[in-house]
Amino acid sequence: MAYVGLTKPRVIELLLLTTVPVMFFAAQGVPDLGLVVATVLGGAFSAGSASVFNCVYDRDIDEQMRRTRRRALPRHIISPRAALVFGFALGILSTIILWAWVNPLSAALSVGANAFYVFGYTMLLKRRTAQNIVWGGIAGCFPALIGWTAVTGELAWAPVVLFAVVFFWTPPHTWALALRYREDYKQVDVPMLPVVRPAHDVAVQIVVYSWVMVATSLVLWPVAGTGPVYPVVAGVLGAVFLVQAHQLERRAKGSEDLSVIRPMHLFHSSNLYLSLLFVAVAIDPLLR
Known part of the structure; x- marks a missing residue:
């Protein structure tokens, strides 16, 4: 083990x-x-x-x-x-x-x-x-x-779009976790963004990346010609994630207290977001 x-x-x-x-x-x-x-x-x-x-x-x-x-x-x-x-x-x-x-x-x-x-x-x-x-x-x-x-056996634009979705998803996901453990990273001199910047600055970056992530996820619809299931699921999941990202930003404004900011809420939500989004990717062609 x-x-x-x-x-x-x-x-x-x-x-x-x-x-x-x-x-x-x-x-x-x-x-x-x-x-x-x-x-x-x-x-x-x-x-x-x-x-x-x-x-x-x-x-x-x-x-x-x-x-x-x-x-x-x-x-x-x-x-x-x-x-x-x-x-x-x-x-x-x-x-x-x-x-x-x-x-x-x-x-x-x-x-x-x-x-x-x-x-x-x-x-x-x-x-x-x-x-x-x-x-x-x-x-x-x-x-x-x-x-x-x-x-x-070859590359195409559809997987490149999904590659980009994961790319823009990674910072909000990881920075939320790093906010929770920023003292650990600070202790060992690993310059994660929450170590070198105030919590609100990190939260603003999380919001920016979240918006780009959601926009990128919707690009798959016209690029790959998906059915209606994927864009509906991507839109709903994206809206929920953006609400949570903005809530994190508001909680971090003027506060460095992790009990107030509650970054792990967004961390767990990010796992659920990516899981359900890719489930929709798999289901969409089966329903057409």
């Missing part, structure tokens, strides 16, 4: 949630079950590999943060060397599965996402800039592309 914890299963669940629905959308129906299984396994191993490398590199700060200090490496349950071997094994197995049973393009995209998360976000951006999660979050957008290419 300690090794499983290194892979951050909740992150894997979220990434797969943006992979499988896109496969339904790309197939305009139910995709081949064997292809889905291979893509899910390959994607899960790839995401798990990236998370393991992240845990190894960040073990020094994880040991000091309340949210992460009970992970296996800070508790010395697993050695860094053993974790590295595990991470490489997952990455190699992922590439073999995707290359052999899906297609080379999907395998290459998966390797690219893994490399960007480890080298781009974890090693380069996370400890150096307050915009770390904006650009580092690109790695988490790749599953939309991988799900599409797994079915079609």
Whole structure:
């Protein structure tokens, strides 16, 4: 179980949630079950590999943060060397599965996402800039592309739009969590935006990204020619999310008290928003 914890299963669940629905959308129906299984396994191993490398590199700060200090490496349950071997094994197995049973393009995209998360976000951006999660979050957008290419073997504008939705969703989602744990990040000198800027400034940025995210989600309708289900669901979900983002901004005005701001409300809502939006992506072609 300690090794499983290194892979951050909740992150894997979220990434797969943006992979499988896109496969339904790309197939305009139910995709081949064997292809889905291979893509899910390959994607899960790839995401798990990236998370393991992240845990190894960040073990020094994880040991000091309340949210992460009970992970296996800070508790010395697993050695860094053993974790590295595990991470490489997952990455190699992922590439073999995707290359052999899906297609080379999907395998290459998966390797690219893994490399960007480890080298781009974890090693380069996370400890150096307050915009770390904006650009580092690109790695988490790749599953939309991988799900599409797994079915079609090529890229198109529809998965690019969904890639952009996840890109603009990531800052509100992550900054809400970072507001909750800003003292942890401050203690270890990780310049997350809530560490270097007042809560209200962060909330304003969350509102801006939320508006762009909702607008981008609606672009899928004309670009991909969806049926009526998707734009209705996207519109309703987007309206609810925007209300909550603006409520967060109002609570943060003139206050740094987390009990007043309640950022975790938006964090949990963001998970629900993305989940239901991509469920709508999967269901839309089935109802046409």
